[in-house]
C-alpha cells in the first residue's frame with residue numbers, strides 16, 4: 001500500500017486508543033468504553049481524537065504514545081500494543097501515524113491545557129466530530145483488530161481512502 005510513497009521520510013506521530021471495561025476499580029462501569037480527548041490545540045484541534053502526538057528525536061513510537069498520553073490526560077498506559085498505521089497527507093501536514101490499543105492504565109484522566117478527556121461507549125462514538133476517515137479504522141482497532149491505511153485530504157475533505165485490515169506488524173507486540 002505504501003509502495004509508491006516514501007513513508008520513511010514522513011514525520012512519525014502516534015495515537016492511543018484505550019479500551020476499558022467494567023473490571024477494576026478505576027475503570028468505568030458498563031460495557032467497553034474508550035477514552036477520547038477534545039483537542040484544544042495543534043493538528044485536529046476542536047475534534048474528538050485519541051490522545052497522541054508527534055514522535056520526538058530519539059524516541060520510539062511506543063515511548064512517544066506513553067509520553068503523550070501522560071502529557072495530555074495525566075495517566076500512564078501500561079500495555080500499548082501496535083494496532084495500526086496509516087499515511088496521512090493533507091495540504092499542510094503529512095505524517096505516518098502509528099496507532100496503539102491499550103487496556104491497562106494507572107491514574108485518572110484529567111483535563112489539561114491540551115485536552116479534555118471523556119469516556120465513550122465503543123459502539124457510540126462521536127464520528128460527526130472526528131476526522132472523517134477515523135470511522136474507517138477505529139471500530140477495527142476497538143474490536144481488537146489491526147489495519148494499515150492511506151488517507152489523502154484536500155481542502156479538509158478525504159480524497160483518497162484506502163484501508164487494509166488483518167495486517168501484521170513484525171517485531172511489534
Ligand SMILES: Nc1nc2c([nH]c(=O)n2[C@H]2C[C@H](O)[C@@H](COP(=O)(O)OP(=O)(O)OP(=O)(O)O)O2)c(=O)[nH]1
Nearest residue numbers: 013014015042043049050052053054088095097131
Ligand atoms: N485521529 C486522527 N489523528 C490524526 C490523523 N492524522 C494525524 O496526523 N493525526 C494525529 C496524529 C497526532 O496525534 C496528531 C498530530 O500531532 P500533534 O499536533 O498533536 O502533535 P503534538 O502533541 O506533538 O503537538 P505540538 O507540540 O506540535 O503542538 O494528529 C487522522 O487522520 N486521525
